[in-house]
Amino acid sequence: GNSVTQMEGPVTLSEEAFLTINCTYTATGYPSLFWYVQYPGEGLQLLLKATKADDKGSNKGFEATYRKETTSFHLEKGSVQVSDSAVYFCALRGPRGRRALTFGSGTRLQVQP
Protein backbone atom coordinates (compact mmCIF):
# COMPACT_ATOMS: atom_id res chain seq x y z
CA GLY A 1 0.00 0.00 0.00
CA ASN A 2 0.89 3.67 -0.04
CA SER A 3 2.99 5.20 2.69
CA VAL A 4 4.76 8.47 3.49
CA THR A 5 7.80 8.89 5.74
CA GLN A 6 8.82 12.25 7.15
CA MET A 7 11.77 13.31 9.27
CA GLU A 8 10.95 13.45 12.94
CA GLY A 9 10.78 16.76 14.70
CA PRO A 10 10.74 19.12 16.27
CA VAL A 11 12.96 21.15 14.01
CA THR A 12 14.15 24.31 15.74
CA LEU A 13 15.67 27.09 13.66
CA SER A 14 16.59 30.72 14.07
CA GLU A 15 14.81 33.31 11.97
CA GLU A 16 16.25 33.60 8.42
CA ALA A 17 17.77 30.11 8.54
CA PHE A 18 17.41 27.64 5.67
CA LEU A 19 14.78 24.94 6.10
CA THR A 20 14.65 21.40 4.75
CA ILE A 21 12.04 18.85 5.82
CA ASN A 22 12.59 15.45 4.24
CA CYS A 23 9.75 13.38 2.82
CA THR A 24 9.93 10.06 1.00
CA TYR A 25 7.08 7.93 -0.23
CA THR A 26 6.11 4.46 -1.35
CA ALA A 27 3.38 4.10 -3.95
CA THR A 28 2.55 2.28 -7.14
CA GLY A 29 2.44 4.29 -10.30
CA TYR A 30 2.70 8.06 -10.25
CA PRO A 31 0.98 9.58 -7.20
CA SER A 32 0.24 13.26 -6.65
CA LEU A 33 2.26 14.76 -3.80
CA PHE A 34 1.30 17.47 -1.33
CA TRP A 35 2.57 19.50 1.59
CA TYR A 36 -0.01 20.65 4.12
CA VAL A 37 0.61 23.05 7.02
CA GLN A 38 -1.22 23.12 10.34
CA TYR A 39 -0.95 26.26 12.47
CA PRO A 40 -1.69 25.96 16.20
CA GLY A 41 -5.37 25.31 16.89
CA GLU A 42 -6.32 25.18 13.21
CA GLY A 43 -7.08 22.61 10.54
CA LEU A 44 -4.73 21.68 7.73
CA GLN A 45 -4.15 24.01 4.78
CA LEU A 46 -2.67 23.04 1.44
CA LEU A 47 0.77 24.62 1.09
CA LEU A 48 1.88 23.26 -2.28
CA LYS A 49 1.52 20.29 -4.57
CA ALA A 50 3.06 18.48 -7.54
CA THR A 51 1.27 16.05 -9.78
CA LYS A 52 4.02 14.57 -11.95
CA ALA A 53 7.71 13.77 -11.87
CA ASP A 54 10.10 16.77 -11.91
CA ASP A 55 7.26 19.19 -11.14
CA LYS A 56 8.13 21.86 -8.58
CA GLY A 57 5.41 23.10 -6.28
CA SER A 58 5.90 26.51 -4.66
CA ASN A 59 3.99 28.86 -2.39
CA LYS A 60 4.86 31.54 0.20
CA GLY A 61 8.61 30.99 -0.35
CA PHE A 62 8.35 27.22 0.18
CA GLU A 63 9.34 24.81 -2.60
CA ALA A 64 9.32 21.07 -3.17
CA THR A 65 10.33 19.05 -6.23
CA TYR A 66 8.77 15.70 -7.16
CA ARG A 67 11.72 13.31 -7.55
CA LYS A 68 10.57 10.00 -9.00
CA GLU A 69 14.06 8.47 -9.02
CA THR A 70 14.50 8.97 -5.26
CA THR A 71 10.75 8.83 -4.40
CA SER A 72 11.12 12.08 -2.51
CA PHE A 73 9.34 15.41 -2.10
CA HIS A 74 11.48 17.43 0.30
CA LEU A 75 10.19 20.80 1.52
CA GLU A 76 12.59 23.77 1.46
CA LYS A 77 12.54 27.45 2.30
CA GLY A 78 15.47 29.79 2.00
CA SER A 79 14.73 32.05 4.96
CA VAL A 80 12.21 31.06 7.62
CA GLN A 81 10.20 33.47 9.74
CA VAL A 82 8.68 33.11 13.19
CA SER A 83 5.28 32.99 11.51
CA ASP A 84 6.30 29.74 9.75
CA SER A 85 6.18 27.89 13.08
CA ALA A 86 3.66 25.11 12.50
CA VAL A 87 3.36 21.39 11.83
CA TYR A 88 4.07 20.33 8.25
CA PHE A 89 2.58 17.19 6.71
CA CYS A 90 3.68 15.46 3.54
CA ALA A 91 0.90 13.51 1.80
CA LEU A 92 0.19 11.58 -1.36
CA ARG A 93 -2.81 10.52 -3.36
CA GLY A 94 -2.65 7.45 -5.55
CA PRO A 95 -2.90 7.83 -9.32
CA ARG A 96 -6.27 6.11 -9.56
CA GLY A 97 -9.19 4.96 -7.47
CA ARG A 98 -9.71 6.36 -3.99
CA ARG A 99 -9.54 10.12 -3.54
CA ALA A 100 -8.36 10.16 0.05
CA LEU A 101 -4.86 11.21 1.07
CA THR A 102 -2.15 9.20 2.81
CA PHE A 103 -0.27 11.40 5.30
CA GLY A 104 3.13 11.31 6.91
CA SER A 105 3.39 11.71 10.67
CA GLY A 106 4.08 15.44 10.53
CA THR A 107 7.12 17.56 11.43
CA ARG A 108 6.86 20.38 13.93
CA LEU A 109 8.87 23.48 13.02
CA GLN A 110 9.76 26.03 15.67
CA VAL A 111 11.37 29.26 14.50
CA GLN A 112 12.99 31.41 17.15
CA PRO A 113 13.49 35.18 16.76
Add this chain to the structure above:
Amino acid sequence: NAGVTQTPKFQVLKTGQSMTLQCAQDMNHNSMYWYRQDPGMGLRLIYYSASEGTTDKGEVPNGYNVSRLNKREFSLRLESAAPSQTSVYFCASSVGRNEQFFGPGTRLTVL
Protein backbone atom coordinates in the same frame (compact mmCIF):
# COMPACT_ATOMS: atom_id res chain seq x y z
CA ASN B 1 -17.74 31.64 3.03
CA ALA B 2 -17.39 29.55 6.16
CA GLY B 3 -15.68 26.67 4.30
CA VAL B 4 -15.74 23.48 6.39
CA THR B 5 -17.28 23.75 9.86
CA GLN B 6 -17.22 21.16 12.63
CA THR B 7 -19.10 20.88 15.90
CA PRO B 8 -18.34 20.54 18.72
CA LYS B 9 -14.79 21.86 19.10
CA PHE B 10 -14.17 19.88 22.28
CA GLN B 11 -15.91 16.91 23.89
CA VAL B 12 -15.28 14.67 26.87
CA LEU B 13 -17.07 11.32 27.01
CA LYS B 14 -17.11 8.39 29.38
CA THR B 15 -16.42 4.91 28.06
CA GLY B 16 -19.56 3.47 26.48
CA GLN B 17 -21.27 6.79 25.76
CA SER B 18 -22.29 7.69 22.24
CA MET B 19 -22.00 10.91 20.30
CA THR B 20 -22.14 12.36 16.81
CA LEU B 21 -19.59 14.73 15.32
CA GLN B 22 -21.08 17.10 12.82
CA CYS B 23 -19.45 18.45 9.66
CA ALA B 24 -20.81 20.82 7.04
CA GLN B 25 -19.32 22.51 3.99
CA ASP B 26 -20.67 25.38 1.91
CA MET B 27 -18.40 25.01 -1.12
CA ASN B 28 -20.68 22.67 -3.08
CA HIS B 29 -18.07 19.91 -2.89
CA ASN B 30 -19.15 16.40 -3.80
CA SER B 31 -16.57 14.48 -1.74
CA MET B 32 -16.22 14.53 2.05
CA TYR B 33 -13.88 12.76 4.46
CA TRP B 34 -13.32 12.01 8.14
CA TYR B 35 -9.78 11.66 9.46
CA ARG B 36 -8.36 11.17 12.94
CA GLN B 37 -5.06 12.66 14.05
CA ASP B 38 -2.99 10.95 16.72
CA PRO B 39 0.45 11.97 18.00
CA GLY B 40 3.26 10.68 15.80
CA MET B 41 0.88 9.09 13.30
CA GLY B 42 -0.30 11.88 11.04
CA LEU B 43 -3.88 11.75 9.82
CA ARG B 44 -5.61 8.47 9.09
CA LEU B 45 -8.79 8.11 7.04
CA ILE B 46 -11.82 6.77 8.91
CA TYR B 47 -14.56 7.02 6.25
CA TYR B 48 -15.18 8.99 3.13
CA SER B 49 -18.07 9.83 0.85
CA ALA B 50 -17.29 10.29 -2.83
CA SER B 51 -20.72 11.75 -3.50
CA GLU B 52 -24.09 12.21 -1.88
CA GLY B 53 -25.61 8.85 -1.07
CA THR B 54 -22.34 6.88 -0.98
CA THR B 55 -19.91 6.10 1.84
CA ASP B 56 -16.83 3.90 2.01
CA LYS B 57 -14.53 2.65 4.73
CA GLY B 58 -11.06 4.08 5.11
CA GLU B 59 -8.01 2.82 6.94
CA VAL B 60 -9.47 2.79 10.50
CA PRO B 61 -13.29 2.44 10.36
CA ASN B 62 -13.88 0.12 13.34
CA GLY B 63 -16.04 1.67 16.06
CA TYR B 64 -17.43 4.40 13.79
CA ASN B 65 -20.41 4.95 11.53
CA VAL B 66 -21.09 7.78 9.11
CA SER B 67 -24.04 9.40 7.42
CA ARG B 68 -23.95 11.59 4.34
CA LEU B 69 -27.12 13.48 5.19
CA ASN B 70 -27.08 15.62 2.05
CA LYS B 71 -24.46 17.22 -0.15
CA ARG B 72 -23.42 19.66 2.59
CA GLU B 73 -23.32 17.47 5.68
CA PHE B 74 -21.32 14.40 6.69
CA SER B 75 -21.59 13.16 10.28
CA LEU B 76 -19.44 10.71 12.23
CA ARG B 77 -20.99 8.64 15.01
CA LEU B 78 -19.36 6.79 17.87
CA GLU B 79 -21.92 4.29 19.17
CA SER B 80 -19.95 3.14 22.23
CA ALA B 81 -16.90 5.30 22.85
CA ALA B 82 -13.62 3.72 23.95
CA PRO B 83 -10.43 5.35 25.31
CA SER B 84 -8.66 4.33 22.08
CA GLN B 85 -10.91 6.79 20.27
CA THR B 86 -9.39 9.73 22.11
CA SER B 87 -8.08 11.81 19.23
CA VAL B 88 -8.51 14.95 17.16
CA TYR B 89 -11.03 14.46 14.37
CA PHE B 90 -10.89 16.39 11.12
CA CYS B 91 -13.50 16.64 8.43
CA ALA B 92 -12.47 17.58 4.89
CA SER B 93 -14.14 18.12 1.54
CA SER B 94 -13.10 18.30 -2.10
CA VAL B 95 -14.32 18.43 -5.65
CA GLY B 96 -13.41 14.98 -6.86
CA ARG B 97 -9.65 14.42 -6.69
CA ASN B 98 -8.81 18.10 -6.31
CA GLU B 99 -7.50 19.91 -3.22
CA GLN B 100 -9.02 18.88 0.11
CA PHE B 101 -10.19 21.63 2.47
CA PHE B 102 -10.12 20.86 6.18
CA GLY B 103 -12.24 21.95 9.10
CA PRO B 104 -10.76 23.20 12.41
CA GLY B 105 -11.11 19.82 14.14
CA THR B 106 -12.87 18.32 17.14
CA ARG B 107 -10.76 17.30 20.13
CA LEU B 108 -12.36 14.24 21.75
CA THR B 109 -11.32 12.70 25.06
CA VAL B 110 -12.79 9.38 26.19
CA LEU B 111 -12.28 8.60 29.87
